[in-house]
Amino acid sequence: MNWLQLLFNGPPGTPASVVWGFWVAAILTICIYSFLYKDNPLYKFAESLFVGLGAAYWLALLYHETLVPKLIHPLFPGDSGDPVMWIRIFPGILAIFMLLRFFPKLSWLSRWALGFIVGMYSAVNITGFAQGDFVAQIYATMTTPLRSGGALEITLNIVSIIGVFAVLIYFFFSKEHKGVLGGVAKLGIWFLMVAFGASFGYTVMGRVSLLIGRMQFMLRDWLHIIE
Amino acid sequence: MSQGFDLRRIDRRIIFLLVLIAVVWPLIAPLRLPMDVSPPVQRLYDRIEEIPAGSIVMLAGDYSPDTMPELQPMTETFIRHAFRNDLRLVVACLWPASPPLVERALLPLAEEFGKVEGVDYVNLGYMAGGTVTLLGMGASIPNTFPTDYGGTPVRDIPLMQEVENFDDIAFVMEVSAGTPGTREWVQQVQSRYRVSLGSGTTAVGAPNFYPYVQSGQLVGLLGGLKGAAEYETLLEYPGDATKGMDAQSVVHALIVVFIILGNIAYFAARRRERAEAR
């Protein structure tokens, strides 16, 4: 009796929109889980809803959070008292060029905008990877502590330096993997396999966590079975 | 081949049902297994504890609803940690779905700790651009995020008067589900602008980031729901992550059993086939 009260009205003081929200969410959740039995129209319905809502959400956020503050407001400040940022005309033109992709006759202009962002991202990726993933990792490997800490820790540190070398050699393609090189490459595979095992375990953990999260919603927020 | 009961021919749906039971049962009847804390989580916690009260820290929310069960507890616990230690908080997101998710954790906690929007915290919302946005923030956060999530110009926000770029940010907590995420923050912000960076990631991503932990590029790392639960333990405020740990344990055990049983069935069948072939 009390439980039915909870199910349809929520705990005292809960606004109706929240309770309704839980119901809608729960029904959609069940629609998706119906896929586990087999592919069916309920699942397809939920999936198509998901695609549409996701696209609309993204559009709205882009407009309110990026285009208005960065482009529309600077060019058309209205009576806010801000000066017009004329320089933003250029990215405005590039943005329009980008959208010309939809018009076959003018779609070649979209390459200008594409050239701009591809050039920028390429350069930014070069410096970012060079500093954060390349030189910083070289430095970190060189400075792996080999003098402080206990014997076990030092051994493990030496093992990890060797591991880095072995993995790099495994991905070396300019010589046949024979003899010493082959041996080191083999060692590289072992390191990779242990890492993939760790990755496997963590991925299982992640997927299971998502299910737990959904069940916490269903059992607590919707059904009020658990605290 | 056809003789007797073949373990390999179990209907998948029976496996699905077993998984469901393994999740639901410990949620209803908790086992309360003990919780240890791993070094990367401990280091993250310790680093945040060192930050003097009043400092400005940043929470970067880069995730979407699909990984919410893992990452929302991290967001909640970090905000709680920051407010408890009287740190002021700036939220910035590179993923469109993040601002409302962070807001959901932020508003109740602000009320609980009596924090004032615009003075103690601000949610700058979402900005497109990924890596380039990060570099823009390195030059100027107000220019990169001209308004907050609600549309208020940042120059009207008292807290933002003290924030020009990462030089004014004592610590960044990056909650990351993918790209752009932890990797981009390390490459573009931590490396380039000397920022103290910690990260909470999905379990799927966590093993990739251990090199950054060893090199000190990340001061600490929360990996998946377990990382979140350890963080909750350190803060002595058990939440959803801690409550999920029993279910997590049972399902992991179930999957280990599946792997072992599956392999036994496989090798038994192979031996049988070989015997038949002979």
Added chain:
Amino acid sequence: MRREIPLAITFLIGVFMLVDFFVPHHGVSAAAEEMKQWGTIVIAASILLGVGNLIRVHFRKIRRKSDGWGYSIMTLASMAVMLYFGGPWGTIEEGSAFNWMFLNMQVPLQSTMFSLLAFFIASAAYRAFRLRSAEAGLLLIAAIIVMLGRVPLGQFLTRGLPEKATLPWLTETIMAYPNMAAFRGILMGAALGVMAMGLRIILGIERSYLGGEK
């Protein structure tokens, strides 16, 4: 000219951003900062392009009445409703109808979709993950240690043992040493790959991103 100008833009902006990384002079950094703000705007336009494409695909499906076109109507209709609440005239903040749809429809749909994987992974664990070689064996053993050691169960199973024999310690050791080493190697190799690709794009050697000649 239709290819030369974009290639020139790519080259100039690429070189300029590289210079910005190494040269701290104000003249460079001020211009570079404005460029970065432009980058966010143009990227936003490219996302618009993607969403526009999606709309076009579904319209086409409906027009041609191809397989499952009814679902395409559903997609476009739900998009229209959500945009009605969250468009330029609407509001997206906490408490709005847009926000309600996000929290109660999009959040459960997306998070449930990916939680299906928990079931699939369990089924694959039973039916497909095999010790088919020494390497796969090493992988599965490491996986089992980590799966047990990363949850409270692992601590419970090995309680009372010396610290360095417990599953949590073993797990953290695997993560912090062999796992770290392998991922560092992968990281460095991948970094070289990305850098070589970036170089080819900036120099115009790689131009497949511009699409076919039209």
Added chain:
Amino acid sequence: MERTCVALAVAALLTVSLAGTAGAQEAPVEEALLDAAPPDSVAPAAPGALAARDYLDSNDAGDKIELDWELSPDDGEGSCDVVAYRLWRSQSASSPGELVTELSPGQTHYVDQNLEPGAQYYYSITAYDGTNESAPIACAPVSGRVNLFQTTRLSILVLMAVFFALVLIFTKLAERGAELFVRRIPGLNAIEEAVGRATEMGRPVLYVPGIGEIDNIMTIASLTILSHVAKITARYETPLIVPTARAVVMSAAEEVVKQAYAEVGQPDAYNPDNIRYLSDAQFAFAGAVNGIMLREKPAANLYMGAFWAESLLLAETGFEAGAIQVAGTAMVSQLPFFVTSCDFTLMGEELYAASAYLSREPKLLGGLKGSDWMKVVTIALMALGAILNFMGFESFVNWFQTQ
């Protein structure tokens, strides 16, 4: 105690930020402040020594000055008198100049930005309790130097230059037709064996090019390998089924397969119905491919390209159906599932190497060879650095520190 201290600081900051903008609001806030802290006429003790220096060790545009000071004895645990530190900046030694900022108690560090490079500044700091200000603590004048190069990033520039030179040299060599040796990737043999088995059994080959877009480099590498596979199946006259998740990838795959069939002189054996677009949606795609596996019973399943979570759905069904499976991807999170459920897996860079090996395209070969030799340079540097560091010679190692 600490809580109230910060609350006071916030109230004080509020006064400052509201002052000037809204005169009418000044009074109530001021009153609130008075309620909380009875007025006193005793100024807090001054902060300790202030130090100012050019930011980033002379490695920036010269427009930032970094300041550090010691807390006032009245800050925090003391009598809780300090509600803010006030930082002053002037162009002359005689006047305190303008207020730069107010900082909360507990802070000992600030970076002053957007200054004029090269100009000389005099800084001073005071402790402030809401009404009274301590005596200022000043420091020696300081100026920021303009720099044209970030010297801490020299190591990045040098290593980048070496690497780029290697890549460009090898690319040029490849263009000129030089024999650049790339070892044969074992995975390629596995692919050929799998196709051979399918032919023997008279069953089709299934080739899934991933669900990445056409601009994904894994998809591009996959199409090169697809061309190779198509040539073998064309020779053996074995059906080749290619399901795709992206319309553009489908048309690219059609081109690739058609051309491969033409190249080995079997243009008529090409069957366009076997190159299929199934669905953009991840799980729907996986479901449809699984349907193909169960209905058309391919004897060899090849998964090459960018895969996400659908990887395990595909590999599981393929394993169940008893097909030989060969996978290749650089998606690290999916590799474990392929390794445990496929007969052979091309891991990470092996996928790209296989595509360079097969296509002999100069730009791919140049990148591959350049990376290879850069790895050798890197290993040598790391080994040398680790040894020198162990022996206590740190200057070599420190050159690689970029911060």
